[in-house]
Structure formats: C-alpha cells, structure tokens
Amino acid sequence: MLPVPTEYYLVLSGVLFTIGVIGVLIKRNPIVIFMCIELMLNAVNLSFVALGRHFGHINGQMYVIFVMAVAAAEVAIGLGIIVAVFRTRETINIDEINLLKY
C-alpha cells in the first residue's frame, strides 16, 4: 500500500548513520566531525519520519522537531566550544589536542 516500503527508508537511514559514524571516526577537523554527527542525527530523523508514516500517526514527525531543536542548541554550544578551543590553542586539529591523557 505504501509506495515505498518503510524498510527501504530504514536501511537508507542506517547507511547514512553509518557513514556519519565513519566520518566521526576518521575526520580530524572537529567541525567536520560535528557535521558528521549532524548527519547521524538526520539519518535518525529520516527513520523517525518513515516510521511515523508507517504507523500512520504524527509522532514520528514530533520527534524530528525536537531533534532539530536539540541539534540547533548543540550547534550553538559546539561551535562555541570550537571557537574557545581555537582561542586557547590556535588549532583545532583534534590530533593535537591531547594535553589530557593516560
């Protein structure tokens, strides 16, 4: 009945999520890492919406709205942190940020 089966969306969302994960793991620029995290969140959003449609109720979309709010706040904080780090160290390469270890 649904033109595109929900599972398709879910798998797509899983793939996007995984790409986001890979990005987080292999990128060195925290901004890009952060972008990859946003990618992961969006992947989840996709599955929320798809599931919501599947169940025929609005809840799936509600989650997305909250996730967007969270993402927005997260960006504010995250970029603030990145700026602050850049101020103290003049770099944001996370491979150079390891004063704290062991």
Place this chain on the structure above:
Amino acid sequence: MPAIDFSSVSVDTMMLMPVIVLWLTAAAIMLGNTFFWRDKRAWPAIISLVAIVVSALFCFNIRSTYADSMTTAFADSVKVDYVSFMGNIALLVTAFLSVLVAWTYLRNKGLNRSDYYVLLLLSVSGAMLMTDANDLIVLFLGLEILSFALYALVGFSTKEARSEEASIKYFLLGAFASAFLLYGISMVYGVMQSTNLDVIFAKASQMHGFSAMLLAGVGLLLVGLGFKAALIPFHQWTPDVYDGAPTSVTAFMAAAAKIGAFIALLRVFDALSPVKVAWLPAVQILAILSMIFGNILAISQTSLKRLLAYSSIAHAGYLMVAIASLPVSTTGHRLTGLASQSAIFYLFAYVFMTMGAFGVMVYLSPEGKEFQSIKDLKGLSRTNPVAAYGMMFFMLSLGGIPPTMGFMGKWQIFMSAVQNGQIMLSIVMALASVFAVYYYLRVVYMMTFEEPVGASPKAATSCAPVRSVLAISAFATIIFGLAPGWLISLLTVNNPAAK
C-alpha cells in the same frame, strides 16, 4: 479538531515545581546579573542555594501529597514516584553542595561569574527531568539539557587550554553518543510505536519472541546512557574531562551525571525487564569491564582528579550490578525492588563521598594554585588534620569499608545482586573493590603516613562554603554509614513489594 483541555495543566505544573523553581531562578540570576550585581557578589550563589532548598521543599510537598501512589503528569510523560523523588533529592543535594564548592572555587580561580550558577541550575534541572522522565523523548531532552550545560561548564575556564580541551572532547563524544541514543529511541519507537515507558513495558510484556529492532534499540539506549554513566568501553572521556574541567564542575558532574544516567537506566531497563534475557549479558559485561578496568586503571594514577575519574567508572560498574539485578517485573509495580533501592542509596552515598573528596581538593586549592597531584597531599594529616581525616573518610567510604556509607551502599547492592541471582557479578564486585581499596589507601597513606614535603598545602581563601561541604559530606558519610535506616526507609515507603 478536538477541543483542547488545559485543566490538568495546573496540577501537572505542581508536580514539576521543583524543576520549574530552578528554571525561574536561573532566569532570575541572569537578569539580576545583568541589572544588579554584575558578577561582583555572592548573590547568585545565595539565590541558588535558596532555590535549591525551595525546590527540595516542593519535592517533599509532592511526596507528602502523593505519598503512597505513583502518579504521572503531562500526559504520562513525567512520572512522580519515589524514584523521581529520591532522584530529585539526590540531585538537589548535589546541586546544593556543588554551589557551595563553586562558591569557594570560583573565587580562588578568578572565575566568579553568575553564568556558572545559571548553567548549574539548568543542568540540574536536566538531570531531574531524566529522573522524572516517563517518556524517552523527555529523557532525551533532559539528558541533552544536562549535557549541554555540562559542556559549557567544563569549558567554563575559557582561558585554560585544559578546560577547553576537556570541553571539546566531552562535547564531541557526548554528541556522538547521544546520536546513538537517539537511534536507539527510534528503533524502540519502531517496535512499540510509542516512547512512553509504561507503554513500552506493557507491550514488551506481551511480546512473544524477540524483535531484532527492539533489541538493537535497547542496545543503543544502553550505549547512549552508558556513555553518560561512564561505563567501559564508553568511558574514555571521563578521566580527561574530569581532569580538565574546573574542580567544582568535576565534582558536580561526577555526581549529577551519574544520578541522572543511572536513574534513567533504572527506568528504561525496568520498563524493558520483560526482555531482560536479551540485555542482561550486555549489562553484565559492561558492569564487569567497568568494575575491573575502572579500578585497575585507577591504580597507577598520580592525579587525584583522574584517580577519582577512574574510580567513578568503577562505581558506575557497581551500580550496573544493581541494574543487572533488576527483577523481571510482571506486576506493574515497577522499580520497587531491592535493586533500585540499593542503586539509589548508592547514588546518595556516591554524592557525599565524591562531593567530599572534591571538596577537599577545592579546600586545598588556594588562590592561584590548583590542587592536582596526589603527592600534594603528602603529610596533610600533619598540617591539616581535619581535612586529612575528612578525606580519609571519603576514601574509605569510596572503598566500601565499614562503618561508612559507601559500605552500606555496596552491601545493599550485594544483596540485590544475590537476591536476583547475580552472584557472579557480586563476586566480581567484591574482588574489584579490593583493587579499589588499593588506590584509595594510597591517597590515605600519602596524607597520613608521609611527612609533609616543602610548603604544605594551604587552605583556600574564603573557604567557609567548602568547609561546610566537607562537614556535611563527612557527617552524612558517617551517619548514614552507622544508621542508614532512615534513608532506606525513604526509599521503601512507596514500595509495597519490598519488605
């Protein structure tokens, strides 16, 4: 369109007053700072303390009103029961002590800004939402409020590279973890069509066989919350962040994040207890890894903050034993067993021990100097016996040695574990706590056995607030160690199943 009925809102708001008070206070402090005192005075701290007390009074009020019944608010998205009550009280105690710690610490560090208290109150409110949450989305939002405020607090000392490093590490990993949590929520939603914990429980109880999506979702929830709780292998941020963050923040986050995360874990996994068979092995593995490696890793630490960080990982492992001991509930009387009681008791113990230990660190950090290394404690008992023996109590309590509160907590977790068949875990826990004692004792012998070297650690200036923290914590550690009955009774009144 159906007519919207707002009549229940005022009652619901009453239920949430403890949190709302904090929100209002945060706003008030911001305004006050802008218009009145401008970071100069102690007002924000005092106002915060008052607000916390008021919030606690609301808690007690709610409790006395709804004494023996569980109730929910805001269309079941918030639960009001003894767990939320105790969780809120624990968090408010944490906040109270944290404000006092910060009062002294921020002065000595030259960080005395009102924003700190705003963020602190907001983050406590987030954690309180986590404890109240009866819906995964509320849980998620609460967790994010807590986390965002903590990211900012960790990086609060903006001129310190260490602080900012800690902040960015915490932030990146935290965001990463919360993405997993969210994915987990979506999977649970995909199976249950709802994220309400009551619904989840009801549906899970009626499920036949396993749903892969549900199980994967449960696993990802465990990851997301396990990160906040600092379980191995999601722990690696902990030492770095504890180390880099301003000490007062470390103290606060150690306790508050743990309370929020574990009460959330309790709620979630209790709701999921019908599928305990599936998640139990994972929980057991995380518990064992955390207990063993948390303690082992702590042994070789030289920085007290890192040591306490690893110890907090180990404590998370102990608490995980309680999670693993959650009974498979069938009656609908949820979170009434020994497992949740013992976990909450332990969280209380952990609050006092941790706040006390960090309090001592703050107490020993005079202006311009920050206490860091365990070696700085050498001979403390000669130069400052009160601080030294106070610290000794916290360490012994963290080590779970009677007659301290830490022992009483550990003992109850043992009981819940044994009662629910987790004997293997209790044995691992017992043996792991031997390793733990090893490094706690190292702190103790540095203070007491060694002679002071060079200039002895001086007390911080304007240390009255932090001294009161030490006094409160030490008192609680001993009193609840000797007579835990009152606290336990608070945990059991609402609790017909437990004897």
Place this chain on the structure above:
Amino acid sequence: MNWELLFFWMLATVSIGSALAVVANKNPVRSALFLVTNFFVLALFYLTLSAQFVALVQVIVYAGAIMVLFLFVIMLLNLGAPESLRERGGLQAPVAIVLALSFLIAISGAGAISSGLPKSAATAASLEKGGEVEAIGHALFNPGLPWLFAFEVTSILLLVGVVGAIVLAKRRA
C-alpha cells in the same frame, strides 16, 4: 517499477553520495556544502513521506541556519584551506570503517532495520494530512499528549544552548 520507487532510488543515491562526499572531502567547506546537499535531499524525502512541515523546517533550520553557522565558524577560524589539517596514515581509518560497517551489518543482518515491522497502519488521511502544520500544531499543544511538555522543555534546552555559547565564546578581558 513505480515512479516513487525510482524517485526514492535516485534520492537515495544522491543522499548517500553526498554523505560520502562529506566524509571523503578534505576541505571542510566542501564537506559543509555536501552536507547541505544531503539535508536538501532529506527534505525531499520528508516530502515523499508526506511530512511537509518537517521538510520545510529541515530546509529552514538545518540547511539554512545550522549550516550557515557551520560555514561561518569555518570562515571565522580561517580553516577553509584544504589540508589545513595534516592527515596521517594509520590504522584508525581502516579499523573505523570495519567497525562501523560491522555495526551496520549487525543491525541489518539481525533484521533490526530491515524487517519485522508490523503491517503498516497508514491511512490515506494520515498520508495526506499527517504532515501539515495544523496537525503538528494540534499534537504539539495538546495537554493530553506528551509533546506539550517536551516542547516546553525544548525552550530550556535552547536557553542552555544560548547561555553555553555565550559563556564559551564571549571574549573576556
């Protein structure tokens, strides 16, 4: 083969491609632009999933506000030049890819995302109206539903974000 499915495959290809490009690109600015692409594609998906309001918000908030902020910071910190960050070889990338893929394989292999859904309960009405602003509004502000409270909480969340950002980024003497 219906058009919708074809459309899905096309969009899926673009979204995966752009996501990969985000990861693969060494220039953060380009990564950001590919991410914007990805977000647009997702918005299109939402439209096909009859979530019109969400699609709109996706474009406004994500592709618009958030990504602009990203680019702003990249420019601010002058990190736009490619290869401003040295890349070193090592096991990190291969191990990361293997682990991430095994995660995907585990959840999909077990059927966690590819099977087991109940029969769809979607109705024509839900498909038609479910994503409109009105429906969203009624859900969001109904005290009988949990969203009202979550919505209120979101305000605090944003407040925290604002205060946090100010605390962190404000330059002090």
Place this chain on the structure above:
Amino acid sequence: MPDTIAKHLLSWVIFLPIIGALILMFAFKRPQDEEDAHHHAIVLADGEVAPTTPNSANAIRNFTLFWSALTFALSLALLFKFDTSPGEKFQFVDGPFEWIPQFHVNYHIGIDGISLLLILLTTFLTLLSVGFSFNIKRRVKEYMIFLLLLETAMTGVFCALDLVLFYVFWEAVLIPMYFLIGIWGHDRRIFAAVKFFLYTFAGSVLMLVGIVYLYVATGSFSVVDLVSRGADAHQLLLGIKPQTMLYLFSAFSLAFMIKVPMFPFHTWLPDAHVEAPTAGSVILAGIMLKMGAYGFIRFALPLFPEQAKAAAPLFLALAVIGIVYGAVVATVQPDMKKLVAYSSVSHLGFVMLGIFSFTKLGLTGAVLQSVNHGISTGMLFFMVGMMYERKHTREISAYGGIKRIVPVFAAFFLIALLSSVALPLTNGFVGEFTILQGVYISPISGSIYAGIASTGMVLSAIYMLWMFQRVFTGPVTHESNKSLLDLTKVEIAVLVPLVALVFWIGCASPYWTKFLTAPVTNIQNDVGLGQMQLPEDGDPRVIIPKEQSKAGKEIIPIASN
C-alpha cells in the same frame, strides 16, 4: 555500678574506648612532637635543645592509660559476673535492637566463655600496649586515638551476634591498625600496611557476599537464629543446596584463614609484624589473629557443620603444614620480629588444629592457646620492641652475649620464650597439649596429625632457643652493647602482669577453662558431634570391680611376682 551501665555492660565495654577516643579528639590539644629516635632533636642556635612540650603529650598518655584501665576494669566486671553454668548460650546479651530494620539487621551482642576470654585479652593487652606506648613521641594524640578505636572494633568482633554487625567490626579493625602500622611503623611500613589491609580485606569481601547470600536465603542475619536448631532461619539454612553451602563455607573460611593466618595465606603476617610498632605487633599477634580463629568457632563451624566436617582434612592438613612450615621458616630468620611472626604462624596452626579436631579438648585448647599466644607472643613482641628501642635494630646478629649486661631482661625473655615453646607449668603447655590430645583422640583427625603436629614442639625449641643463644649467650659480640640498659621499672610493670598470667594459666588452667566448658559443648552440639563418645566424654570415676580383671583375653597375662 550504675544501673544503666550494669544493664548494658557489654555495650559499655565495647564503646567505652570510642568515647575515650572522642574525648581525646576534642578535649585535648595536638601536642608538639617530642624528640624522637628517628629524628634529630631540635637544636636551637645556641646549642640548647629546644624545650619540648611534653605536658600535653603526657596528659594524653595518662588519660589514655586511665581510660584503657577503666575499660579493662569494666571488662573484669564481665568476668566476675559471668555465669559458667551451662544455661543461656550467650550472656550479657544486649539487644536485639533494630539497626537497619528494612533488612532485619540488629544491634545484637552477647558473649559466651570464648568471647569472654578474648575480650579480656583484648582489654588487657590494650592496656599494656598503652602503657608501653608511652615511648611514642610522634603524633601521640592520633596514636592513642587509633589504639582506642582499635580496642572498640576488636571487642566488637568478639561480641557481635549479628552477621552484619560482626562484619562491620571485622572490617573496622583494619583501619586503625592500618594507621598504626603505616604511621608509626618502620622502614617498609607503607608496603606492609597496604599489604596487610589489602590481603585481609580481599579475604573478607567474599565473606560479605556469603553473609548476604545467607540473608537472602534465610531472611536473617542473626547468628543465634541461624545456628539454633528449630529456629526458622536455621530450617531455611538446611534447605540450601549442599554445593552452595560449601561455597558459602569457603567464603567464610577464606576470610578467617587469611586472618588466622593459615598456610598459604600467611605471608602478610611477617611483613606486617616486622614493620608495625611494638604495640601494633602485640595487638596484631595477640588479638587480631585470634579473630580468625574466633570466626571459625563462632561462625564457620556452627553455620556450616557438615561442610566443616567434610573440609576438616584440608584444614587439618593446612594447620599441620603451617605448624611445621612456620617453625622451619622461623628458624632461619635473621630478624627477631620476623622470627616471632613466623612462630605465630606455627602457633596458630595449633589453634586451627584444635578447632578442627571438634573435640572438647581440642576446642578448649584452641581457645586457651589463642589466649596463651596473645600473652606469650605479646610478651615477646614487647621485649623485642624494648630491645629495638635500645639499639634500633632487631637483627639477631646485632646482639650476642648480652645476658650478662641485661640479666633481668634475659630472664623475662626466657620466660616468654618458655611459654612460647610450651614448657609445662607455663600457659603454652596447657593449650598445646590439650590441643594435641584432642587431635589425637578425635576420629576426624587422629594420631597421625597429632604426631606431625607435635614435631612443632621440637621445632619451636630449636628456633626459640637458637635465637636466645645468639642474642643472649656467648661473649659480648658488639662493644656498643656493653652499655645497654636493663629493663626499666615501667617496662617491668608492663611485663609482670604477663608473666603472672603465663604461670596462672599454666598452673591453674581450670580457672580459665571453666568458662569454656559450656561454649565448647554448645559448639559440639551445633556441629552435631555431641555423641562422639571419646575418652574425654567418659566418666572418670567409673569404678572397675577387681573381679573384671579377666576382661582382656588377648592380653599377655601379667605375672605379679
């Protein structure tokens, strides 16, 4: 005696020291450290030695002495009011008062004869230790506080009738002792203190799991309920699977074995003893090791009788190994304290042997030997400490031929030594012989164990006398030793009570063993061995009619010329 005290006499005995500690904590100032052996005297610019402020330190010392004497006196009241007739199992019972009602944890204390003797030993040795510790110059206040805390914890261990209460006291003992070793110990004190703490702690955490398991299975932490047949909790105990009971028994036993310590868990002992200050060593050897034996008697045996009987061969074997092993290793120790420490391993092997013979003789002897060991080894440690104070070394080779120089010292040392080698008419003999006799007649152990264990008599003579020979006899080997001082009056005052006890117990043991008759029978009943029909159970007054002389037919006829 005021009524409130008389009513809760036992609680007063337990908690009086802690009250003293609190008074010390709050009512006394922290004194300046006096000139100490380890540290140079504070010399002022003009060469004058800085005036020390002994007053407050002395006040602390005197107060602690007074207070421990008070505690001892109060514990003597226990002795005099004790009823030795086999009536109530526990006397001076206080409680059960609800402590943690949610888990049925009660404050419940009471003593039987075994506890009584060990409590007296505790208060007595603490008193002497305080007296001896007048020589402590550093951090006097803390020292005395820890001693008093230790006393409370140890006494509590011997009184607790509730498993949780017991465990709390049991662990609480570690803390003050840890500090005593760590702060006032010798060179490797930190290592020793940590090892001591960790080793014993490691042993007892599993016991905690066991205790908890018992509670979960039975709903009771009360030893009284768990042990007494017919009680609900006991019935539940019977329902636990034998395999599980064995694990529980192992958990309890491990804790006690480490504390005793039995081979092969003994290695913390030499380290702790060598590094501890004298009073610490005395209390460690004199009392704390007995906690392990007491644990077996009070908990492990009555709670798990079948398991204990089944495991008896293992324990007997380990005990015997410990006896020989400890003695052999003691022989070649160059350090006097270490020698005495290893001798403790050997002596405690006897105690364990006695316990696991399950005979009246063995059990009585074991308790008596516990007390004896406290006295004789305590005395030896005191004297080694005195020697250390004089010369700052415990190496045997640093002495030699000093009997001529310190004859009184040598005489006291000889008495302690003879008590330790179990010479008749000293206390050691009564304990050791009755143990061996009990082991011999026990069907569980038998003569082989007695035979091997009795080699300990020879070995103890070897290591003790050899040490005496090397330290005291022969020509004076070190010129510096010629100026050694003989015992001071204070030192004699510490030792004389011990000597008196050595002979009192050695010559009039019934005064002490009468307290043990009832409890030992109780233990035998708890373990289910009441019907063993051993020679010790017989009636000695059976009159044999002379006419029955033909009874033994296989005997060679004895010609009476």
Place this chain on the structure above:
Amino acid sequence: MQLGTANLVWLITALPLVGFLLNVFLGRKLGKPNSGLLATVLVFASFAISVLVFMSMVSMDGEHRRAFASLLPGGGEVPWIVIGSFKVTFTALIDPLSMLMCLIVTGVGGLIHMYAMGYMAEDKDYPRFFTYLNLFIFFMLILVLGSNILLMFVGWEGVGLCSYLLISFWFEDMNNSKAGNKAFIVNRIGDVGYALGIMAIFATFGTLTFYTAEGTGFLDMAKHGIALGGVPLTIEVAGIIALLLFIGACGKSAQFPLFVWLPDAMAGPTPVSALIHAATMVTAGVVMITRVSPIISMSTMAMTVIASVGLFTAVFAATIALTQNDIKKVLAYSTVSQLGYMFLGCGVGAYSAAMFHVMTHAFFKALLFLGAGSVIHAMHHEQDMRKMGGLQNKIKTTYFTMLVGWLAICGMFPFAGFWSKDEILANASGFPKLGMMFYIIGVATAILTAFYMTRLMAKTFWTNQRFDEAALSDHDHSDAHAAEDHTTDHGDDHAHGHGGVQESPKSMLIPLIVLAALSAVGGLVGTPWLNKFEAYLEPVIAGPEMHPAFPIPVGLVIGVLAAAIGMGLCRSLYMKHKENGELMTEEQKNNSAVYQGSLNLWYFDEMTTHLGVNTGGRVARFWSWIDRNIVDGLVNTLGGSGSLMSEIFRRSQTGFVRSYALMMILGVVGVVVAVLWPIIGH
C-alpha cells in the same frame, strides 16, 4: 590406706621451690655463701621430710603401700587441667618407687648442693647456680612424685629446662650455650615421643592417672588388661604406647640415638654433671619405664626393642669411653653405658634390678663425678687427663673415695655396682630367645667398663705427673674454659691465687665420703639372697617372672671375673707406660681407624650434626626462600600485577578523541552483538 604423713608431702616439693623463689628474688642480696646455704638446707629439709614420709609408708602394709597426697598445702585434689573428663590434678603418688627416687633425689641432691657450695665458691653467679639447682630438685621431685603421667611429664620437661640452664650456666662461652641447646632440643625430640605416648594412653584408657584409690588409674586397668578409652587395648596398642614412651626415655636417659647431648652436657659445672647428668635426671627414663611397667610388659616386641637399644647403647658408649681424654667425658659415656644397662634390665622385665642399678649408680656415679670435680678443682679447671697423673698422693681423700667409686662401677664384689649390674645381667640371661646373647654382650661390656674406668684411674692418679704444678696458677687454661675464667674475673686473687694442687674444701669432701660409703655398702640391700630391694619395689612393678639361665652364684662369679679382667688388664698396661700414661703413640693413634672412631664417637655426632644442623639449616633456608619468593612472591606478584596492568592499560587512554570514539564504536558493536545474540546466534 591412710598415710600418716600425707599432709607433709607437699613440703617435699615446696621446700626446693621456696628455695628457688627466694634465690630468684633475694639471691643477690643473700650473696655467698648464704644463698647456697639456704638452698642446701632446704634440700636437706626436703630430704628429712622424705625420710619421714618414707618411714610412714614403709610402716604400711606391704601389699598396699600406696597413698595419695596433695602437692599443694591444704590438701585436696587441686586440678591442673580439667576439660571434659580429661582431668589432671596436683596429686602426689606415694609408693615405694616414688619414695625411693625421692630419697635419692633429695639425698644425693643435698650432698651435691653441699659439694657445690665449695665447688662454686669462686663463681660470681653463685646465687644463680643454686637457684637453678633448687628448681631442678623441685622438678625432679614432681617427676617422681606425680600421680599421673602428665604431671610426671611436667617434671620431665622441667628438669630438661634446668638441665639446659645449668649446662649453659657459663653462658659466656658459646660452646656451653650450644651444649645446653643441644641438650634441650634432643630431649625435646624424646619428649615428643613421650607426649604422644601420653596421648595414646589417654586415648586408650581415658585417664592419665597412674593409680587411684578406686582402682581406675590406667595402670590399674593395664594390670587387669582392660581399658576404658575409645581404643581397645591390644598388644599392638600397648606396644605402641610402650615404644612412644621409650622414645621419651631415650631422650632423657641418653639412649642411642638420642644420647648425643649427654657428653656435651659436661660443659656444665661438675656438680651439675654429677646431680643431673649422672645421678638423677638421666635415670628418669628408667623410672618412667618402671612406672608404666604394666603396659611395657604387655608387649614382648617393645621389651625386646628396649632391651636391645639399652644393650647397644651400653656397648656403644663403652667403646667410646675407652679413648676419651676429658675426665668428665669418660664419665659421661660411662653414664650412657650404665643407663644402657638399666634399659637392658627394663627391657627384659627386671625392673627392680634396673631400679636397683639406678640407685647404686646414683651413688657411685655421683661419687665419681664429684671426685672428678674435686680433681678438676685441684687442677684448676683442667679436665684433660693427659695433663694429669700422679695425683694419688696429692689429693688423698679424693683419691680414696674415687677408688671406692671405681670399684663400684667396675662391679667388684661387694661394692654397690656389683649387685645391681649382676642382677640385671642374670635376669637378662633368662629373656626368651635372646637372653644368652644379651648376657654375653653385657658381660663383655662389663669388661670394657672395667677397662675404661681403670684407664681413668690410671691416667689421673697412678701414672706419673704430667703437668707443671707451678704453672697451674698462671691461668694458662685451655680455651674451652675461658668462659669459666671470665666469670671469675673478679675473684682472681682469692680463687686461683694459691698455686699448686690442693685438696678440696671440706664441703666438697664430706659428700664424697658419704657417697663413697653408700657406694661401698649400698648394694647390700639387694643381694640375690636377701633381695630386700626387690621386695620393696614389688608393689609397683608388673613384669614377667625372672628365670636366670644359670644359678645365681655362677653369675656372680662371672661378674667378678669380668670386672677383674678389665681392671687387671688395664692397670697392668698402664703400669707399663707409667711415664706418659699413653698406651699408644700419637702415630699409632692417628693411624688406627678404631681409635679414631672411638675417640670421635664413631662419627655419630658429626653425622647427626651434619644431618640436623647443616642439612636442616639448608632445608630451612631453602624453605624460607620459597616462602619469600614463591608463596609470598605469588601474593606480591598478584598485588603488583594490578599496578602493572594499570600501567599497561592506561596507555590506551591516548588523549585523542578519535581513539576514544573508536573505543566507543567497538563497544557499540559489542553491545549490539551481545544484545542481538539471541537472534544472531540462531
């Protein structure tokens, strides 16, 4: 039956104890000679009471000469140990055996005390000496008087202690100290056997009391062949008990192989050698075996072992005594040898003969030791017989008294030793199967005895003087006695001031004379024709009937002949070498394996020393090494492994966010797999 003097018995033991205590606390104040006098008087007082008690006992009906008395004032059964039915009281058993020993101990002991007052007069530790002596007498009396075997054990170990203390009396010489240790430790080995024997007795009989008035003592039972303990009384059980007790006796009475301590024990002052290591303590084994004769007699096996060991020891020690140069060593080995005789007697069931020999031996061996002491005293602490000679005219009293002792020990008619030794040998000959062998070897040993004793007399008295009399005052003593000098540092002038050989003071001579008299006539109480002694002891002994293999006169004649052969041969040989008093040249000595063997105790001591001390020490050190490095090493490694692992694992905390994230994703995969396992697994 009531003993009229029962309420005096406690004084027998109490008086020496009082002496001990007084000397402990007041000895230094009393000083010389008062402390010695006090001790001596108290022992003689004890002797006097013993005599009184003895008289009243003898007045009892012969069959029932047994009484019990408290060892404490006030009477009654004062318990020492009471546990269950295990009960030991401080009660004295008054019977012929105990009273005989009482008299010997207090009588001979008193004499030796008296002697010591002279002998030790120069010693600065004079009070300490008498302290120990009194303590010894006390314990010895406990040993003989104890009404149960555990009380006997008290005395047994107590005298061991005193022996230890007195051997190492001059402790400043390490050799003395070592000898003391050796004595104590070797004795302890025996004591273990004894203690196990006691335990076996309790296990078998359920009591440790010898006899009771009701007939419930274990000897009462043994006599009737019944037992009330858990173990049935069979021959094997009796044999085991007997052998265990005999191990104890071996230790105390210096039987092979536990005799090694006794020769070394001569390091003690000579009165000690006389009292403890000749007259009283070393015979305790015989007393004990005699006491438990009802049990011993049950097992032929045990009896054979005892007799064989005794006889072997007798021969073995005699061969060693042949070549010793130290006058006290000769006497020591002679003592070992004579004790062997006694055990031969016990072994063949001739308990009364053995006890008879105990008594006569006490007389003559004490005499010989005291005489030797007198010689040593005269020679200014020279003990080497090679440096003596020609003393017969210089110290006449000593010489004549020693002559009596010599005759007695050689078994010359009619001296004391003759009767007792002969009775043993005669009874031995009647032992089933082995009797004649025992007899022949016994007689051969008697010849050896006569030979070495004559050698002693010859070397000391009869051969020519081999020392420079004037030099004796120069303190040019052998190293071995440096310590003895050392102790007398303060008394240099008055002690050895007057040079030359001098007869001992009266206090030393009177005991000699008394003992000589006893040695001469003491044997007459037990002649084969009128054996009063045997009759006297009969109530306490239970042994088989004795049937000597040949008529009594034959035995007596053989005995005299044996003694005469030995004495005559030796004397004639030494008279030929009167100049240097040596039968062999140095070269001959060095080349003679037999001589060297004998001189070196057949290397037995070296062997045991090597085995016991060196190998034992090595084992102990090795064991100690194992303890530190393996048993404790494991513990420490386990403890250290925590730190080590910590150091290793903390490296995983690299500080790089990406590696943390990697760890997290690893955890995610792990958790997801674990959670999904129920599905993936199928």
